[in-house]
Every structure is written in structure tokens, then in C-alpha cells.
Amino acid sequence: MQCEQFRELISAYIEQSIAPPLAAKMEEHAAGCRTCRTELEDVQQVWRMMSEVRLVEPPASLHARIMQEVADRAPATPALRWWELAWRPRFAFAAAAVLMVAALILWSRNVQTDxxxxxxxxxxxxxxxxxxxxxxxxxxxxxxxxxxxxxxxxxxxxxxxxxxxxxxxxxxxxxxxxxxxxxxxxxxxxxxxxxxxxxxxxxxxxxxxxxxxxxxxxxxxxxxxxxxxxxxxxxxxxxxxxxxxxxxxxxxxxxxxxxxxxxxxxxxxxxxxxxxxxxxxxxxxxxxxxxxxxx
Ligand SMILES: [Zn+2]
Incomplete structure (x- = not known):
């Protein structure tokens, strides 16, 4: 795994919305790459802090302001990243099936049959x-x-x-x-x-x-x-x-x-x-x- 791909996946990793084999690859990369490990720890810390912040009632205008900001900044046709696609419910089954097939192939290689x-x-x-x-x-x-x-x-x-x-x-x-x-x-x-x-x-x-x-x-x-x-x-x-x-x-x-x-x-x-x-x-x-x- 490349550092760039690792950084792209950090949020998904913390949310636990990536496939377990990919998560394992990330952990493997983080174990060997100090830069990425530090970055992961930083993001995790921010997430922890965010979860500890008490919720306050936002002003009524905030939502509108954020949506406007997002609309201004977002590219015209946002491209879905493949892992976002894969883990939407609609695609999750297909993705799970693919993983299962991969797991079965690995398993059958390890087990001597016939x-x-x-x-x-x-x-x-x-x-x-x-x-x-x-x-x-x-x-x-x-x-x-x-x-x-x-x-x-x-x-x-x-x-x-x-x-x-x-x-x-x-x-x-x-x-x-x-x-x-x-x-x-x-x-x-x-x-x-x-x-x-x-x-x-x-x-x-x-x-x-x-x-x-x-x-x-x-x-x-x-x-x-x-x-x-x-x-x-x-x-x-x-x-x-x-x-x-x-x-x-x-x-x-x-x-x-x-x-x-x-x-x-x-x-x-x-x-x-x-x-x-x-x-x-x-x-x-x-x-x-x-x-x-x-x-
Ligand atoms: Zn790295």
C-alpha cells in the first residue's frame, strides 16, 4: 500500500467502513510507516476530541450556510471513490460476495481436498x-x-x-x-x-x-x-x-x-x-x- 492511498482511507478506516482485508493492509502499512502512523494517530485524536465535545444547538442559519459552502466548493460531478461505492448497502452484498469468493479461494488453497x-x-x-x-x-x-x-x-x-x-x-x-x-x-x-x-x-x-x-x-x-x-x-x-x-x-x-x-x-x-x-x-x-x- 502506498502512503497516498493510506491517507485517503484514514477516515473510512476510523469509521470502520472499509473491508476487513483492506483494514488489515492499512494496519500493516501503519506498522511499517512512521509518517502514516502519526497521521492516523492525529486523525484518531481529532475524532476522539470531536466525540467528547458536548452537542450544542446550532443556530438556525448554520445548516444553510454550510450547505451553501459545500455547494460552492464541491466539484460539479463528485466522483465516488470505489470504497464508498463498495460499502453502500446496495453494493455491500456484491462486495461481500467477492470477498467471500476470495476467502474461499485462499481457504481451498490451504486445505488439501480430494x-x-x-x-x-x-x-x-x-x-x-x-x-x-x-x-x-x-x-x-x-x-x-x-x-x-x-x-x-x-x-x-x-x-x-x-x-x-x-x-x-x-x-x-x-x-x-x-x-x-x-x-x-x-x-x-x-x-x-x-x-x-x-x-x-x-x-x-x-x-x-x-x-x-x-x-x-x-x-x-x-x-x-x-x-x-x-x-x-x-x-x-x-x-x-x-x-x-x-x-x-x-x-x-x-x-x-x-x-x-x-x-x-x-x-x-x-x-x-x-x-x-x-x-x-x-x-x-x-x-x-x-x-x-x-x-
Ligand atoms: Zn506511509
Missing amino acids: AIALSVVTSAGSPVAPIKATALPARFEPFRVETGHLRWMLKMSASIPTAIEVSTETQPVWSGVVGRETTLVLPQVPSASVLAVQVRWDDGNVLRAWLPVELAQEERRPVLILRSKSIEETLSAISRAYAAPLVLVGEADPLTRVNLETTGVALSEMLKELAEKLNLEISRAEDGTTVLTAR
């Missing part, structure tokens, strides 16, 4: 062992009960009679032989969590699902920080954060550890990177559930 930091440590050749079955014998479907709460059901079908065991993290849910389509209503999702379901069929194949309490209505881009988690814990946390159902087909290596840090990343983008690291294939079931299958 970042994925991911590392996978695995002892096994394949972090998720592929299943032997060729067809997925189960799918999950959400439905709403009268209270409006979201519940999940599991629909299973097998071309040849297959013994299937269904359990959650905490309890067995069902076991039996599935031939034609069998529908099972799953227990209520614990609040603020996800329902983790395991479906195991008789040839040793296993499928895991993480079903959220509520499905996201719009795309979420949460911040996720996971340190040294198992594959199951990682997928559970992702399902919770994104409010999206996830299914993992194949047995996860229990020793594999995942570190994950994301900011402002879409689910599809994040899963793409994770699937690549874990050697998984991503597909989308017709109900929107993301299915991760070992290659």
Missing part, C-alpha cells in the same frame, strides 16, 4: 481369497418399516440345494438349505452404526456385507482417517462414513492392514483406489450396493 492416502500391508499373496462359487447366491435389499426406519432383507437363491449360514457380528441369524429363493429379514441395524452380515455357504465360500442405518440421499465426501485396520474394519468404516451398502465376496486375509486417509473424495473414486490395492473387482448390484469381488 486426497486419498492409502497403504495396504499384506502378508498373503492375495489380500482377499477368491471364492469358488461362480454365482452370487445372496443379495441385500433395503425396505422401510411403518416407523420409517430402514431395515434390510437378504434374498438367497441357489441353483442346487446349498446349506447357508447367516450371522451378524454378534449373533447367528439363520441357517438352512436354500434351493429356490429364500428371503430373510435381517435384525435391526444398531443405531449410528452398520449391520455387518456374514453369509457362509457349505463349500466354504463366504460373503460379507456392511449395511448402513440410513442410505445417503446425496453424494457424501467425508473425511476418513483409518490406521492399521483389517479389511473388514476398513469396509465397515467406509460404509458408515458414506452411508452406502458394501459387499465383499471372498475371504479377507485377517493379517492384512489398511491405512487410509481421505478428504473430500467421492465413494466411487476412493473404492477404485482401495480395490486396486486389494486386488478386487468393483461391480454395482441393481439396488446400488457396491460389490467387491476377489480377482
Whole structure:
């Protein structure tokens, strides 16, 4: 800032009618320029004195005399200085919007967005062992009960009679032989969590699902920080954060550890990177559930 501009802005500064970033620039200039600092202090002192002067009733003719004086001295078309313009109410909103945009640009430069930091440590050749079955014998479907709460059901079908065991993290849910389509209503999702379901069929194949309490209505881009988690814990946390159902087909290596840090990343983008690291294939079931299958 130049001294000349500083002097022009002194009154506006004292009145606090200039934009905060400009005021900050003035303070910066005053800190480094003795002349301007002195001038600012002088004007501030005059203003203080003026505010301390008791008001007296002016003579009736004073107003007319002042207005005449102003009319005589003022240039024919007074040019508005830009900051006067900017801080008139009519323009204040536009000016505030411009400042806000500037602030957002500065902010977004400081904050790292759309970042994925991911590392996978695995002892096994394949972090998720592929299943032997060729067809997925189960799918999950959400439905709403009268209270409006979201519940999940599991629909299973097998071309040849297959013994299937269904359990959650905490309890067995069902076991039996599935031939034609069998529908099972799953227990209520614990609040603020996800329902983790395991479906195991008789040839040793296993499928895991993480079903959220509520499905996201719009795309979420949460911040996720996971340190040294198992594959199951990682997928559970992702399902919770994104409010999206996830299914993992194949047995996860229990020793594999995942570190994950994301900011402002879409689910599809994040899963793409994770699937690549874990050697998984991503597909989308017709109900929107993301299915991760070992290659
Ligand atoms: Zn100066």
C-alpha cells in the first residue's frame, strides 16, 4: 500500500467502513510507516476530541450556510471513490460476495481436498481369497418399516440345494438349505452404526456385507482417517462414513492392514483406489450396493 492511498482511507478506516482485508493492509502499512502512523494517530485524536465535545444547538442559519459552502466548493460531478461505492448497502452484498469468493479461494488453497492416502500391508499373496462359487447366491435389499426406519432383507437363491449360514457380528441369524429363493429379514441395524452380515455357504465360500442405518440421499465426501485396520474394519468404516451398502465376496486375509486417509473424495473414486490395492473387482448390484469381488 502506498502512503497516498493510506491517507485517503484514514477516515473510512476510523469509521470502520472499509473491508476487513483492506483494514488489515492499512494496519500493516501503519506498522511499517512512521509518517502514516502519526497521521492516523492525529486523525484518531481529532475524532476522539470531536466525540467528547458536548452537542450544542446550532443556530438556525448554520445548516444553510454550510450547505451553501459545500455547494460552492464541491466539484460539479463528485466522483465516488470505489470504497464508498463498495460499502453502500446496495453494493455491500456484491462486495461481500467477492470477498467471500476470495476467502474461499485462499481457504481451498490451504486445505488439501480430494486426497486419498492409502497403504495396504499384506502378508498373503492375495489380500482377499477368491471364492469358488461362480454365482452370487445372496443379495441385500433395503425396505422401510411403518416407523420409517430402514431395515434390510437378504434374498438367497441357489441353483442346487446349498446349506447357508447367516450371522451378524454378534449373533447367528439363520441357517438352512436354500434351493429356490429364500428371503430373510435381517435384525435391526444398531443405531449410528452398520449391520455387518456374514453369509457362509457349505463349500466354504463366504460373503460379507456392511449395511448402513440410513442410505445417503446425496453424494457424501467425508473425511476418513483409518490406521492399521483389517479389511473388514476398513469396509465397515467406509460404509458408515458414506452411508452406502458394501459387499465383499471372498475371504479377507485377517493379517492384512489398511491405512487410509481421505478428504473430500467421492465413494466411487476412493473404492477404485482401495480395490486396486486389494486386488478386487468393483461391480454395482441393481439396488446400488457396491460389490467387491476377489480377482
Ligand atoms: Zn506511509
